[in-house]
Amino acid sequence: MQHPRGSSSLLGALRAMVNAVATLWVVFVHAVRRRETQQYPEEKPRIAPRWRGRIILSRDPDGAERCVACYLCAVACPVDCIALQATEDPGGRRYPAFFRINFSRCIFCGFCEEACPTYAIQLTTDFEMCEYRRENLVYEKEHLLIDGQGKYPGYNFFRVAGVAVDGKARGEARNEAPPVDVRSLLP
């Protein structure tokens, strides 16, 4: 409906009106376009595999917990939503006595996953975790631990690391040379 600045000429106004009608037609034609909306609960959106969703704790191929309770995830967490307590089993393997993530604080930044040296903590594609009660968003270890290996199948920290645990002495890990007697190297 505007006309060129400083002119109240009939021609300018007429041109503006023709423009307006053309605009209306362009908008009207949009009625038959494809809809952009995804009707969410019925129609699930496509989620990328690298999506940072609900956090899980995975297990190694032997079925044992991957987490060695090193606290790196808790340190990396910018909102301090991870709490855990380390303990050790009779075989000398460290594991968390409890592992708690407060998802009402979690910002799904994925820093814990990046900090984890054993691929234990992982972010998944699940984002549908609404609750009516805030307390229900505090996940304990039993809620976090899954039976599978998550994104990194076949990885077993204790089989590649030079730490002695029950059933594996030093030097028995994959690609690990047997331990050297340092005194034998002395000149």
Add this chain to the structure above:
Amino acid sequence: MSELVATLGLSVAVLAVVLTLAAMSIWLERRLLALWQDRYGPNRVGPFGLLQVVADAVKIFTKDDWTPPFADRVLFVVAPTLVVATTLMAFAVVPFAPGVVVSGLSLGLLFFIAMSALGVYSAIFAGWASNNKYALLGSLRASAQVISYEVFLGLSVLGVVVQAGSFNLTDIVEAQRGLWFVVPQFIGFVLFLMAGTVEAHRLPFDLPLAETELIAGYHTEYSGLKFGLFYVGEYLGMLLISAMTVTLFLGGWHGPWLPPLAWFAIKAFAVMVLFILMRAGLPRPRYDQLMAFGWKLMLPLSIVNLLITGAVVAWR
């Protein structure tokens, strides 16, 4: 006595239908805007989202109906009722079908113009009583814009009056039996549509409300039921302008095969769709552009249109 009962019954029916339609047009507008923006719009509550209006009404009824302590209480409450009352009054003279008119006033058209002009008091009172700078700016714009566009709202309609030879809306519709006035009075039709858009504060002429500039114009301090009244009033205004456009220019109830009431409804619906399309497509002009457009172009155009119409009618 029976005539009185019939009029009463008709007016109650018109009130009920018009208010329901105003509420439904909120749904219609949201769905159509979504249609033209490649979305779906409200489609969850009830079939096609039709009950969204009910949900919104429940929400607005349960909201805190707050009157600011700095507001002028009486005017603050009166303002929203005024816009609804005047618009509903104007529906009294609209002939929906032969014989289906609440009041066959011989000066029906003038009554309509008077009522729509009174409606501006609602905006002025609301802005003044709110005691808020944005509200006051909105009401200043509303009064300036409605007063200037009121002038050629009347002038654009006069061409129709000259051709029909009557101010009675039923007579005007009857005069369109052969040819709708939109053909000989095309300039008047365009002018009336624009002036009507201004009257109803519809986009692109919603400068009194202008969310992007004035928060919500004279609505700013309103909440709850009083806001709901303004909201319904806006849609009532749109309905009224659509009905009047149909009556004055699109041949009213005239049309083949279908019953008169159906034709009226179809035509009014088409004009409503046009109003909503204008909201979807056109940007809001600057305020000075609006005024210049009104006084420098629309007013001369409507006077020329009236003169030519008068000359042609007198010459015959």
